[in-house]
Amino acid sequence: MYIIVAGGGKVGYYLTKALLSEGHEVLVIERDAKKCDNINEELGSVAVRGDACEATTLVEVGTGRAEMVIAVTGDDEDNLVVCQVAKHMFHVPRTIARINNPKNEIVFKKLGIDVTVSSTNLILEHIEQEVPTHPLTHLLTLRGDGLEVVDVRITPDSTVVGKPLREIALPADSVLALVINRERGVQIPTGDTVFRVGDQVVAVTKEEAEAALRAALTGG
Amino acid sequence: MPRGYSYEVEMKVVIMGCGRVGARLAAMLDAEGHKVSIMDVDPYSFRRLPPEFNGTALVGNGIDMDVLRKAGIEEADVFVSVTQGDNRNVMSAQIAKYIFNVPKVVCRIYDPVREELYHTLGLETISPTKVGAHLLREAIGV
Numbered sequence: 617m618y619i620i621v622a623g624g625g626k627v628g629y630y631l632t633k634a635l636l637s638e639g640h641e642v643l644v645i646e647r648d649a650k651k652c653d654n655i656n657e658e659l660g661s662v663a664v665r666g667d668a669c670e671a672t673t674l675v676e677v678g679t680g681r682a683e684m685v686i687a688v689t690g691d692d693e694d695n696l697v698v699c700q701v702a703k704h705m706f707h708v709p710r711t712i713a714r715i716n717n718p719k720n721e722i723v724f725k726k727l728g729i730d731v732t733v734s735s736t737n738l739i740l741e742h743i744e745q746e747v748p749t750h751p752l753t754h755l756l757t758l759r760g761d762g763l764e765v766v767d768v769r770i771t772p773d774s775t776v777v778g779k780p781l782r783e784i785a786l787p788a789d790s791v792l793a794l795v796i797n798r799e800r801g802v803q804i805p806t807g808d809t810v811f812r813v814g815d816q817v818v819a820v821t822k823e824e825a826e827a828a829l830r831a832a833l834t835g836g
Numbered sequence: 837m838p839r840g841y842s843y844e845v846e847m848k849v850v851i852m853g854c855g856r857v858g859a860r861l862a863a864m865l866d867a868e869g870h871k872v873s874i875m876d877v878d879p880y881s882f883r884r885l886p887p888e889f890n891g892t893a894l895v896g897n898g899i900d901m902d903v904l905r906k907a908g909i910e911e912a913d914v915f916v917s918v919t920q921g922d923n924r925n926v927m928s929a930q931i932a933k934y935i936f937n938v939p940k941v942v943c944r945i946y947d948p949v950r951e952e953l954y955h956t957l958g959l960e961t962i963s964p965t966k967v968g969a970h971l972l973r974e975a976i977g978v
Contacts (some may be wrong), residue, residue, distance in 0.1 A: 669922070669923060669947075669950065670947065670949070670950075671949040671950070671953075672949075691923070692899065692927070693899050693921065693923040693924045693926070693927040693928075694923050696923070696926075696927050696930075697922075697923040697926055697927070697950070700926075700953075700957075701950065701953060704953060704956075704957060705953055717899075717900065719900065719901055719902070720899070720901075722935070723901070723927075723930070723931055723935060726934055726935060727930055727934065
């Protein structure tokens with residue numbers, strides 16, 4: 617597959633390296649001459665110096681036959697414009713943009729970028745998972761439906777400890793998928809499942825119901 | 837309404853970018869009696885506003901929805917983006933038009949190619965490069 621990567625910073629460099637090793641034809645567009653030279657030296661002649669928002673640059677690198685354009689610069693506005701120009705001027709079938717400000721995710725979706733990757737959000741999610749004080753962790757957002765998969769820890773001060781599931785009022789759009797306990801292993805919860813301290817509950821919930829779900833399971 | 841003013845309806849205008857053009861436009865609209873708020877990432881740029889300017893000057897990045905809200909974009913009748921960066925202008929204009937549904941959005945794009953693209957995509961755009969070259973050609977005459 618011919619893939620164009622806009623931005624030859626750290627993300628662009630390692631992304632290109634990975635895509636090349638998977639056998640793709642990859643071309644990096646980078647404004648900075650020094651970064652270009654580095655990439656060309658280390659990964660072979662795959663970098664072109666130029667502004668990926670300029671139509672002339674994109675013509676030069678044969679964007680018309682590219683199957684994918686991935687914009688990974690550190691500036692959201694540049695990533696947006698690269699993807700829009702590629703899509704509307706060169707009819708590139710698939711555009712992917714890196715987002716730095718998580719709030720821009722809705723903007724990009726609304727403006728027709730196929731896929732967005734929010735680097736800030738990804739790091740945040742990992743931090744939440746690593747920091748045990750967070751009773752609720754996001755595991756995955758299901759695209760398009762406003763649904764997410766979350767992980768809730770049952771803490772000693774939780775009001776559900778010792779109670780069976782049927783006695784607990786869950787918010788309307790939340791379903792508990794799994795209860796994981798160190799001794800009992802992984803269970804699909806039923807009405808009789810009793811919660812213990814340390815249980816890890818994997819649930820599917822609507823974004824809006826997230827706070828209510830946390831309150832229902834932790835009493836906080 | 838005081839006499840001598842050229843407006844009939846007071847508009848709420850949000851301007852992003854307080855360069856020469858942004859500041860001049862802000863001063864013009866303000867003098868006409870419109871409600872102007874102008875944003876720039878660099879507070880030093882507000883020196884370009886005249887001392888009698890009555891509007892609001894706000895430090896912040898116009899591609900951030902929270903900053904735009906603070907500048908009053910939700911009630912704005914007009915949004916104008918005139919920063920030095922074409923892409924910033926394009927992005928904030930699209931946010932104003934498609935997310936905040938501002939009725940009148942005008943966007944400056946230096947690059948004529950990008951200007952034509954975003955014009956066909958439905959933005960109201962002005963390319964000073966195109967306009968400037970054209971005016972100069974006319975001034976040369978023959």
